[in-house]
Amino acid sequence: MNHIKNKTQNKKEGQLSGILMILLIWILLAAYQRIALDKPFPYPWEAILALLDPSQNMLLHAGASLLRWGSGFILASSLGIVLGIIMGLSPVVERLFSPLVTVLQLIPGLAWIPITMIVFGLGNGATIFMITVTAIAPIIINTRSGIQQIETVLLQAAQTMELSPRRTFFRVILPGAAPSIISGLRTGAANGFRVLISAEMVVGSSLGLGYALYQSRWTLDYQAAFGALTLIIIIGLIVERVIFSSLDCHIRQKRGLL
Amino acid sequence: MILEFRGIDHRYRSKESEIHALSGIDLKVSEGEFLCIVGSSGCGKTSLLHMAAGLLQPESGEVLFRGKTITGPGRDRAVVFQESTLMPWLNVEENILLAMDSSQKNDQKEAVANALETVGLRGFDHAMPHELSGGMKQKVSIARSLVMNSPILLMDEPFSSLDEQTRARLNREMITIWEKSQKTVIFITHSIREALTLGSRVVLLSVRPGKVIGDWDLSREKPSVDSIPFNTLAQKIRGSMGLCCPPKEHTT
Numbered sequence A: 001m002n003h004i005k006n007k008t009q010n011k012k013e014g015q016l017s018g019i020l021m022i023l024l025i026w027i028l029l030a031a032y033q034r035i036a037l038d039k040p041f042p043y044p045w046e047a048i049l050a051l052l053d054p055s056q057n058m059l060l061h062a063g064a065s066l067l068r069w070g071s072g073f074i075l076a077s078s079l080g081i082v083l084g085i086i087m088g089l090s091p092v093v094e095r096l097f098s099p100l101v102t103v104l105q106l107i108p109g110l111a112w113i114p115i116t117m118i119v120f121g122l123g124n125g126a127t128i129f130m131i132t133v134t135a136i137a138p139i140i141i142n143t144r145s146g147i148q149q150i151e152t153v154l155l156q157a158a159q160t161m162e163l164s165p166r167r168t169f170f171r172v173i174l175p176g177a178a179p180s181i182i183s184g185l186r187t188g189a190a191n192g193f194r195v196l197i198s199a200e201m202v203v204g205s206s207l208g209l210g211y212a213l214y215q216s217r218w219t220l221d222y223q224a225a226f227g228a229l230t231l232i233i234i235i236g237l238i239v240e241r242v243i244f245s246s247l248d249c250h251i252r253q254k255r256g257l258l
Numbered sequence B: 001m002i003l004e005f006r007g008i009d010h011r012y013r014s015k016e017s018e019i020h021a022l023s024g025i026d027l028k029v030s031e032g033e034f035l036c037i038v039g040s041s042g043c044g045k046t047s048l049l050h051m052a053a054g055l056l057q058p059e060s061g062e063v064l065f066r067g068k069t070i071t072g073p074g075r076d077r078a079v080v081f082q083e084s085t086l087m088p089w090l091n092v093e094e095n096i097l098l099a100m101d102s103s104q105k106n107d108q109k110e111a112v113a114n115a116l117e118t119v120g121l122r123g124f125d126h127a128m129p130h131e132l133s134g135g136m137k138q139k140v141s142i143a144r145s146l147v148m149n150s151p152i153l154l155m156d157e158p159f160s161s162l163d164e165q166t167r168a169r170l171n172r173e174m175i176t177i178w179e180k181s182q183k184t185v186i187f188i189t190h191s192i193r194e195a196l197t198l199g200s201r202v203v204l205l206s207v208r209p210g211k212v213i214g215d216w217d218l219s220r221e222k223p224s225v226d227s228i229p230f231n232t233l234a235q236k237i238r239g240s241m242g243l244c245c246p247p248k249e250h251t252t
């Protein structure tokens, strides 16, 4: 137990120094750009200040983005997990949907723009659609393989105990596939997050971090843009490192896989 | 007669090869028997046990449980597998509860405690499988099979991965469990010593195809472990297995 604690503590310290590293590089880069080249490259604290400036509405932009990302991700997770489970359990359905999943996986997020524009035009629906389609493929794939990789002997044991289909699903299949499902959700969330920002730049309207970032081209308000970027990174880090990472950690620790 | 194998023949086929695993197995198991099936690796012991469990359909022939042909797995035939089949995400108690019929609701906790007591793991209710040693895991598997209250226990080399001392201890406990529970046990092993220690009857299988080539009834006169008759019988079985002759890889 003790060394597990040490390990997580080490991990936390490692992450902290990693974040300090990012800040250090930023500061050095900004200092060089400013002093040597006389360019208006903002320092981290200036970006943070711009972020908190109420006239910039940055938090509003961030809220709008987060909401879209959340909706797209929840949509992708629910559809993806259900389809992944069905594909994992039924070879017929797997053969039927497999090519579609491969195609979904191959298409880069931004290539969805034409279809999105035709079907959804500009705005929320368009952005959420793009997030959903780019997040869903890894979720389906990981869920499916998680289910297919459950050890046969465990399923045989379940059979000899004559577990009901419900119990087999909730006590054997789902927990067996859980680590893989979570890793699919992680990749899906990251994919969705990346496309969120670019989608907002193209098909977004009036609110959103991507939109704000793009607007800074015209307003030349680089500090606000950097503020937006910082916020994007912080949100991404929190979701990935705090939420998913600890969920994953919890599951593995319980099974003695750490 | 609790279990009967009738004219079992089984081949595993793949694209390149065909393995004749079992051939002409006729075997009757009486109520209350502790039947040990011995044979070297790959002779079809697991296949035979899986047929009794209903996990494998024989290519020809049939297995009958109390006169009815077995068509699938069932709670009336509890299985302890060769490897650990505890769910790694459930603790000991939850694993055992999993095997329990939902109709036995009120006394479930008590039954779990009793089963753990029987296998000598009292107080380990909340341990996770990965916190247990190999022997302890197999004990939990045995506890799990006990709560199913099945008249027969099918055990596939449950102790083969354990060290000699642990194995000897678990063998003693197994005999106690069998004597107390009045269950029929089919116990697979490749150790002749283990078979003679445990069994009230020992059946020997040959390799590829697996055939019954020896059947010893020890119920009336069981030689005590490591006594002279014990060793003489062990020597005889070893002889029938061809262990004195060429190594088993070359037997066809």
Ligand SMILES: Nc1ncnc2c1ncn2[C@@H]1O[C@H](COP(=O)(O)OP(=O)(O)OP(=O)(O)O)[C@@H](O)[C@H]1O
Pocket (backbone or CB within 6 Å): B012, B013, B019, B021, B039, B040, B041, B042, B043, B044, B045, B046, B047, B048, B190
């Ligand atoms: N699913 C399978 N597909 C193909 N061949 C198989 C399969 N299962 C078993 N066999 C073959 O059938 C033969 C008997 O296998 P089985 O597992 O029943 O032997 P065993 O006596 O239990 O061996 P061990 O002592 O190593 O557990 C082996 O030669 C094995 O290679």
Ligand SMILES: [Mg+2]
Pocket (backbone or CB within 6 Å): B045, B046, B047, B082, B156
């Ligand atoms: Mg085997």
